[in-house]
Amino acid sequence: MKKYLQIRDETCRVQGCNKAVRYCDIDHTIDRQFGGPTTNVNLSHLCAADHALKHNTAWTVTQTADGVMHWTSPAGKHYATDPATRIIPPLKPPSTKAPHPPDTPHPPSWFDIPDTRNPDDPAPF
Numbered sequence: 001m002k003k004y005l006q007i008r009d010e011t012c013r014v015q016g017c018n019k020a021v022r023y024c025d026i027d028h029t030i031d032r033q034f035g036g037p038t039t040n041v042n043l044s045h046l047c048a049a050d051h052a053l054k055h056n057t058a059w060t061v062t063q064t065a066d067g068v069m070h071w072t073s074p075a076g077k078h079y080a081t082d083p084a085t086r087i088i089p090p091l092k093p094p095s096t097k098a099p100h101p102p103d104t105p106h107p108p109s110w111f112d113i114p115d116t117r118n119p120d121d122p123a124p125f
């Protein structure tokens with residue numbers, strides 16, 4: 001999950017901040033104490049300054065499943081920041097079921113061929 005977030009974010013997720021993820025914290029968009037899950041859609045990188053801004057001011061943020069962060073300033077102005085890389089999960093998970101057996105009977109194997117040899121007529125060698 002950490003690598004996924006590094007590739008998706010590349011930098012701090014606040015508008016105009018380009019601090020590389022290696023200098024950032026991974027933050028829960030909705031705090032864990034308020035029921036925010038520890039999942040890709042609720043985590044993002046924030047540098048220390050912007051992490052403090054988020055938690056100590058009236059800025060609010062939401063995050064969509066595609067990784068877009070929606071920031072709202074105390075004055076009500078909206079900013080959206082796109083992820084550096086959009087990583088879209090597959091629409092349908094791959095099937096884990098075994099393939100359906102064919103409806104036609106399989107060709108005969110050597111075990112299905114009747115033994116027509118005459119026991120009184122031994123093999124020539």
Ligand SMILES: [Zn+2]
Pocket residue numbers: 012013014017018019046047048049050051
């Ligand atoms: Zn920042």
